[in-house]
Amino acid sequence: MLPFINWRPRALLQSLHLDWLQRAGVEVAVLRLDQIDPLISGNKWFKLCEHLLAAHAAGAEGLISLGGAHSNHLHALAAAGKRFGFATVGLLRGHPQQTPTTRDLERYGMQVHWLGFAGYRARHTPEFWTPWQAQYPTLHNVPEGGGGLAGALGCVPLVAQVREQLSALGWKDYDAWWLAAGTGTTLAGLVLGEACERTVYGAMAVPDDHGVAPQVEAILQAAGCIRRNFELIDASRGGFAKVDEALLGFIQHSEAASGVPLEPLYTGKALMALKHAVEQGHISRGRRVVFVHTGGLQGRRGFAQA
Numbered sequence: 023m024l025p026f027i028n029w030r031p032r033a034l035l036q037s038l039h040l041d042w043l044q045r046a047g048v049e050v051a052v053l054r055l056d057q058i059d060p061l062i063s064g065n066k067w068f069k070l071c072e073h074l075l076a077a078h079a080a081g082a083e084g085l086i087s088l089g090g091a092h093s094n095h096l097h098a099l100a101a102a103g104k105r106f107g108f109a110t111v112g113l114l115r116g117h118p119q120q121t122p123t124t125r126d127l128e129r130y131g132m133q134v135h136w137l138g139f140a141g142y143r144a145r146h147t148p149e150f151w152t153p154w155q156a157q158y159p160t161l162h163n164v165p166e167g168g169g170g171l172a173g174a175l176g177c178v179p180l181v182a183q184v185r186e187q188l189s190a191l192g193w194k195d196y197d198a199w200w201l202a203a204g205t206g207t208t209l210a211g212l213v214l215g216e217a218c219e220r221t222v223y224g225a226m227a228v229p230d231d232h233g234v235a236p237q238v239e240a241i242l243q244a245a246g247c248i249r250r251n252f253e254l255i256d257a258s259r260g261g262f263a264k265v266d267e268a269l270l271g272f273i274q275h276s277e278a279a280s281g282v283p284l285e286p287l288y289t290g291k292a293l294m295a296l297k298h299a300v301e302q303g304h305i306s307r308g309r310r311v312v313f314v315h316t317g318g319l320q321g322r323r324g325f326a327q328a
Contacts, residue, residue, distance in 0.1 A: 024077050024084055024108040024162075031058035031067065033180075035187040038313060040279055046300045047307035050200075051191055052282060053184060056289075056317040062105070064317015065208045066098035069168030071176035074102075077162035084109025086154060087164035088145055091121045092263075092287075094318040095167045100130035111135070111158055115142040122323035167205040169237065171244040177211025184312050193310055196220065200296050201314035202227050202257070202288035206238035208316065209252060213242060218251040223299075225257035225292035232262070257295035263287055269294060282315065285322045289315055 034057060038050040055064045070085075077085055084103060089096040089112060096112045103110035110132040114124070118136045127134055144150050151163055165173070188194065199216070203209050203224035212222045226234050235254055242250065259269060265286045273290040277283055284290040296313065299305045 024074070024082050025106060026078050027074055027102075027106050029067075029106075030179075032183055033058050035184055035191065035312070037191055038280055038282065040276065042297055042300060046305075048300050048305055049193075049310045050296070050313050051184075051193070051196070051310070053180065053312055053314045054282075055180075056283065056315045056319055058317075061101035061320075062098050063319065064094060064098070065177060065180075065314070066095050066168060066317060067102070068176045068180065068211075069095070069173035069207055070099060070102065070164070072172035073162065073164045073168060073176075076172060077108075080162060082162040083160040084111070084162070085164050086111040086113065086158055086161040087168070088113045088115075088142070088166040090115045091119055092123045092321045094321055096132070097123050097126055097320055099164070099168075100127045100132035103132065104130040109133075109161065111154075111161060113137055113142075113145075113154070115139065123320065126320070167207060169205045169207045169241075171241050173205075173207040174211035174214060174241045174245070177208045178215040180208075180314070181212060181215030196310040196312050198223060198305070198309065198311050199314065200225065200292065200311050202292035202316050203234055203254065204228060204288065206234040206254075207241065208314070210238045210241040210245075212314075213238075213250070213252050214245055214247055216251065218249040220251070222252040223296075224252060224254045225295040226254055227258055227288050227291055228262040229258050229260075230256060255295055255299070257291040259291060272297075283319055285318050287321060288318050292316075 034054045035051050038052050043050055085099060087099055100110050112127055112132050112134050114134060114136050116139055198220055199212050199222040203226045209222055209224040269286055269290055272294050273284045276293060
């Protein structure tokens with residue numbers, strides 16, 4: 023049976039110093055989820071928490087989930103399985119390939135199955151899980167990216183973590199959240215945690231047609247949340263995993279100036295989108311914004327140019 027895991031890491035909230043923020047009179051603090059653990063990093067652990075509790079309550083022996091060849095979610099899941107002693111299975115998009123991430127998955131003991139591209143696209147169909155449940159009857163199914171209401175509820179405590187650290191920054195309050203959005207699960211958790219008191223901005227790492235908005239709405243509806251206070255912004259720069267020279271240059275400059283490491287799929291694009299919003303006046307002078315560093319730095323290994 024999967025053990026009861028009561029690990030509740032805390033992330034540091036620290037000021038972000040960049041010239042374009044200073045010129046605009048906007049203050050930003052970064053919630054450093056990338057620092058909570060060397061391997062089980064970022065928002066991925068928080069999205070797993072409630073899934074792990076459900077698996078423990080059901081008497082499951084482990085978890086089975088989905089992702090790509092550079093998946094931060096599967097990487098965190100496999101690392102957690104190795105550390106806390108439970109079985110993990112990963113269903114991967116595409117055909118067999120060796121990446122730094124997939125090598126880690128195997129090293130951490132995750133059983134990997136490659137679904138091809140058509141097989142992976144079928145993940146939203148009602149019958150998708152049937153054969154996998156038959157093959158792994160003692161494992162608990164987790165949606166792609168640790169999504170769903172359970173994943174969002176695991177992120178709700180991040181609001182309290184920020185509020186408890188405001189005085190250390192000299193802040194009495196803050197105006198908004200800003201974070202990268204892949205499935206929208208963490209964003210939905212922050213919306214629930216804020217109870218609509220502050221706007222949560224999601225810089226989408228995927229194009230509109232990936233369904234982030236419907237996924238967020240479905241989570242909020244499942245939680246019984248009637249009021250909405252979030253905004254989604256296209257930060258994909260042409261598609262998921264699309265990386266260009268302007269983005270890489272921005273990341274390099276930002277890292278050198280701030281000391282905060284970024285990666286090109288999520289945090290780099292999210293911070294670049296925030297810069298555009300600040301320069302366009304969408305985030306106005308005097309505002310205080312919490313930027314969530316969602317981790318994912320292990321994925322940089324798949325981008326030699328990053």
